[in-house]
Amino acid sequence: MKAAVYYENGGPEVLRYETVPDPICPEDGVLIDVEVISLEGGDTLHRARTPLAKHPHIVGYQCAGTVREVGAKAGHRKVGEKVVAIVPNGSHAEVVAARAATTWAIPPGADMRELACVPVAFGTAHECLFPLGATASGHRVLVHAGAGGVGLAAIQLARAVGAEVVTTASSDDKLARLVAMGARHGVNYKSSDLVQAVAAAVGPDAIDVVVDPVGGKTLQDSVGCLRYRGRIINMGMAGRDPVAFNPLPLWAKNGTLIGMSLSTSLAKEHERTYADIAHLLDRVATGELRVVIDKVFPLAKAADAHAYVEGRTAFGRVIMVPRA
Ligand SMILES: NC(=O)c1ccc[n+]([C@@H]2O[C@H](COP(=O)([O-])OP(=O)(O)OC[C@H]3O[C@@H](n4cnc5c(N)ncnc54)[C@H](OP(=O)(O)O)[C@@H]3O)[C@@H](O)[C@H]2O)c1
Incomplete structure (x- = not known):
């Protein structure tokens, strides 16, 4: 072959x-x-x-x-x-x-x-938002790298349960398209300060759940966007940024940083994760998700x-x- x-x-x-x-x-x-x-x-x-x-x-x-x-x-x-x-x-x-x-x-x-x-991107976004992030209607969700496979899935899934989505991308053109896909607010994380821009969109210390496929400085700065007891789920390092995470700022929020791997979910909770992915495939097949x-x-x-x-x-x- x-x-x-x-x-x-x-x-x-x-x-x-x-x-x-x-x-x-x-x-x-x-x-x-x-x-x-x-x-x-x-x-x-x-x-x-x-x-x-x-x-x-x-x-x-x-x-x-x-x-x-x-x-x-x-x-x-x-x-x-x-x-x-x-x-x-x-x-x-x-x-x-x-x-x-x-x-x-x-x-x-x-x-x-x-x-x-579908399986990797939507399965990962679903796992971050719901089993791990406990995202619910009315929550404010920050989705980093919204124009990526995981990001686009997370925006749609969070929106579908009635969450308000703030998303980031490296260009204004991508952000305009992400708003059309269901994000309420877009932040260009190349040209603006993340914490200030997110606060301008939804208020300071207002984010319930962060879905972070980027890591590095983006992950670190996300702590500054969290509400009291907010949760960050990091599953990627798309930013290729070697900045080590400092947990001290989480203390001020009683915040939680959660790591996530879809292969671990499939290994440890196979039946449930497999069924979740099957359901996501159906939702894409019927046109509910894109x-x-x-x-x-x-x-x-x-x-x-x-x-x-x-x-x-x-x-x-x-x-x-x-x-x-
Ligand atoms: N742990 C797991 O189980 C799991 C599962 C799926 C994915 N992941 C990880 O999640 C991350 C995203 O996956 P994906 O499939 O969504 O990726 P993707 O479709 O390729 O999108 C990656 C996004 O990352 C952003 N980005 C930021 N810095 C970048 C850089 N230096 N080079 C390239 N892109 C950069 C890009 O958006 P902007 O240019 O707009 O910033 C891009 O849209 C990857 O690190 C992947 O390994 C992990």
Whole structure:
């Protein structure tokens, strides 16, 4: 099969399009002929810095396609079924091996390109907002990096329960589009002071829940936006900012910083998390929630796709298509 692989960590230019052996079908899983690859924010960070599991390494957390082989202990999946999968590695390829426990059926008639982008981004946003953040109607929610996959999901999910959403982005153009997606207020965190701008939007010390995929200074400054007993849920470091978190300012708010990993939720509370993601897929399939696809690249141009995402002009998801 063809895959986008790399032999060392680095910038997008380390990605090469090569022929590699097909993966082997796991006993408890399936082989999928990949039709759509959702380029996750985590894929770019993984390529840049995570030690390689294999040489060459195939990066990638999420894809969708058609099941071509079913393992002996994965009987509920069927050859020919359309599925979306979360995998620890390997989505940037024509064929992917996935555990059946992290595959979801794509409802008939649903748009595979959109559903390919749902489990990680929407599952993560949901996990941050509700099981961990206890977001409810009337809460004020600050969603960082609103134009990213997790951010766009968090804005819609918070809005859907009646929360008031403040979101951040690095351009006014993105912010205008985020208001159209359900955010009440937009803050350009490149050109304004975060704490002052959020206070100007909703008042000082007014944020109940922060969803933070950015980390670094953005995470630290978020403490200054919290209300008494507010909660910050950090699950990413998209900002690539090595600033270490200082917990002392949390004391003044009796605030809470929560870390979150979707793979931990899937491992520790599998049934509940799996069902939550299935429900999110249904909500996207019925049009209640939206996936915004910014651009489509052939898998052969994976290096260009990664560079485009890291250029920070994308609004929503970039997807890649094998055999294009
Ligand atoms: N823990 C988990 O289970 C989990 C699950 C999903 C995602 N994540 C993490 O969450 C983060 C976001 O994921 P995503 O899929 O939403 O990513 P994405 O779609 O690529 O969006 C990332 C956003 O981060 C912002 N950003 C800020 N500084 C950046 C920089 N230096 N380079 C690139 N983008 C930057 C960009 O918006 P602006 O330019 O507007 O700032 C961009 O829209 C990633 O760190 C990912 O690893 C973690």
